[in-house]
Amino acid sequence: MWKVLSGVFLGWSLGANDSANVFGTGVTTGTVKYRTAILLTAFFVLLGALLEGPKCMRTVGDLSRLMPPEAFWCALAAAMIMTALTYLAIPASTSQAIVGAVIGAGIISNSADFSMLYKIVSCWVFTPVCGMIVAYCLHRIFGYFLDRTRMSLARRNLLYSAGILVAGCYGAYSLGSNNVANVTGVYVGSGNLSPGTASLIGGLSIASGVLTYSRKVMMTVGKGIVPLDPFSALVVVLAGAITLHVFTQIGVPVSSSQAVVGAVLGVGVVGGVKTVSFKMLGKISLGWILTPIAAGLLVYLFITFGGI
Amino acid sequence: MILEKLLSHGKKERDVTEDIKRHIGLLCTACDTFKTAVERDDPDLMENVIQLEREGDSVRREVISHIYEGAFLPYLRPDLCKFVEIVDEVFDLLKDTAFYHLSTRLPERIKDDCIRVALLNFRMCEMLLITYEAMLKGEDLREKTLAIRIYEKKVDDLKYDLFEEAKKVEIDTFWEGRMLADLISGLTTISDIIEDASDHLQIIYVSMR
Numbered sequence: 001m002w003k004v005l006s007g008v009f010l011g012w013s014l015g016a017n018d019s020a021n022v023f024g025t026g027v028t029t030g031t032v033k034y035r036t037a038i039l040l041t042a043f044f045v046l047l048g049a050l051l052e053g054p055k056c057m058r059t060v061g062d063l064s065r066l067m068p069p070e071a072f073w074c075a076l077a078a079a080m081i082m083t084a085l086t087y088l089a090i091p092a093s094t095s096q097a098i099v100g101a102v103i104g105a106g107i108i109s110n111s112a113d114f115s116m117l118y119k120i121v122s123c124w125v126f127t128p129v130c131g132m133i134v135a136y137c138l139h140r141i142f143g144y145f146l147d148r149t150r151m152s153l154a155r156r157n158l159l160y161s162a163g164i165l166v167a168g169c170y171g172a173y174s175l176g177s178n179n180v181a182n183v184t185g186v187y188v189g190s191g192n193l194s195p196g197t198a199s200l201i202g203g204l205s206i207a208s209g210v211l212t213y214s215r216k217v218m219m220t221v222g223k224g225i226v227p228l229d230p231f232s233a234l235v236v237v238l239a240g241a242i243t244l245h246v247f248t249q250i251g252v253p254v255s256s257s258q259a260v261v262g263a264v265l266g267v268g269v270v271g272g273v274k275t276v277s278f279k280m281l282g283k284i285s286l287g288w289i290l291t292p293i294a295a296g297l298l299v300y301l302f303i304t305f306g307g308i
Numbered sequence: 309m310i311l312e313k314l315l316s317h318g319k320k321e322r323d324v325t326e327d328i329k330r331h332i333g334l335l336c337t338a339c340d341t342f343k344t345a346v347e348r349d350d351p352d353l354m355e356n357v358i359q360l361e362r363e364g365d366s367v368r369r370e371v372i373s374h375i376y377e378g379a380f381l382p383y384l385r386p387d388l389c390k391f392v393e394i395v396d397e398v399f400d401l402l403k404d405t406a407f408y409h410l411s412t413r414l415p416e417r418i419k420d421d422c423i424r425v426a427l428l429n430f431r432m433c434e435m436l437l438i439t440y441e442a443m444l445k446g447e448d449l450r451e452k453t454l455a456i457r458i459y460e461k462k463v464d465d466l467k468y469d470l471f472e473e474a475k476k477v478e479i480d481t482f483w484e485g486r487m488l489a490d491l492i493s494g495l496t497t498i499s500d501i502i503e504d505a506s507d508h509l510q511i512i513y514v515s516m517r
Contacts, residue, residue: 030382150446154321156516157380229515230381 015209061189100292
């Protein structure tokens with residue numbers, strides 16, 4: 001059972017980092033108190049993990065036929081790479097780290113399934129694109145109806161406040177349902193855990209990260225989104241959540257940060273603002289390449305020198 | 309926080325909007341009192357304008373503290389505070405003008421024009437209140453802000469005539485001339501600031517769409 005500890009560590013760091021994409025806006029705009037935000041996030045992450053988490057578990061598990069100790073090394077390598085890249089401020093994704101690690105372990109044991117990898121990599125590329133398209137469409141559709149609705153200032157304020165809360169809860173649900181596979185999916189593939197138990201442990205570990213160590217990132221990310229008007233901020237959170245939920249139905253774990261970055265771009269495009277920063281796109285692409293390669297190399301070192 | 313908002317149907321927000329309405333309403337009363345005081349040359353009424361400014365000041369403080377106690381999304385708070393500050397600038401200028409009027413005698417040859425400007429200022433305040441109420445209801449503000457701009461143009465036209473007439477007034481001392489110049493300048497600048505306030509309402513309206 002101790003082999004699951006590396007997954008718990010990975011889930012904890014995912015929860016501490018990615019909860020900011022969900023309620024960062026709500027907390028920094030003062031709509032939701034930090035304490036309420038983390039309690040709601042923890043609850044909905046767990047709910048999402050339990051209800052829909054198993055949908056993505058198989059994808060990670062099927063990438064390679066792993067032995068239980070290999071699963072331990074994969075989760076540990078992914079967690080360490082995530083910590084290092086976050087420290088270097090390179091936008092990294094847990095999905096990319098764990099997939100890189102699993103493929104690395106699969107190459108060593110000659111069991112890697114590259115046809116599955118093709119599907120996953122396509123989904124990574126489409127995550128920000130999907131976030132952008134969803135945000136653009138939502139902004140256009142909701143904007144159309146709101147422009148034609150006469151609403152008092154106080155009511156509009158209330159609508160946006162409630163909207164940010166609802167979108168945050170939905171975002172937390174989507175985060176749990178999609179990203180729990182990154183945390184404990186490897187243990188399902190290696191036969192350590194059943195999908196249900198893996199979802200429970202993964203959901204609880206993400207929730208523990210949210211509850212204990214998310215304040216700093218939540219404030220930083222939230223303040224980055226807040227300069228948007230309340231309507232656009234609401235659309236960004238909602239579009240990020242929908243994007244994650246769509247990929248959950250496809251069965252591929254993707255990056256919530258990249259979905260949100262895409263959504264911010266989509267909102268910018270509606271306003272005709274030139275928001276596409278090639279520097280940011282370069283950083284994301286660097287993360288796509290660096291994260292899986294680094295995780296793959298690290299797991300190679302662990303298995304070679306640490307033994308199975 | 310949000311549950312409190314939902315359950316109270318935005319009570320804090322309603323308090324703020326009502327207070328701002330009271331603030332503009334006080335400004336209308338102050339402008340009307342100023343006009344009547346000039347018409348009747350009544351120093352007691354002019355003293356009332358100064359009293360109304362003090363009352364306006366306390367309403368402004370209430371509004372700002374309510375806003376920072378959590379009414380409205382933080383995104384909107386600076387704009388609402390800025391609007392209240394602009395209205396307060398009108399109060400300050402009106403008080404200074406009332407003080408100049410108390411300190412000097414308004415020459416007959418410019419009195420009628422001054423009353424006309426004071427009346428236009430009062431009408432602009434009324435229109436500002438109408439614009440504010442329309443903004444609260446989510447109605448279009450373009451026609452209302454246009455009306456304010458037209459009033460402001462009328463005051464501008466009168467301003468130059470007023471100064472031309474003022475040049476012909478015989479002045480005995482430097483301070484008498486200075487007070488008269490400041491009175492005319494204050495009276496004709498009020499409309500500019502009311503126009504700024506209406507422009508700011510338009511900004512708030514657009515930013516919350």
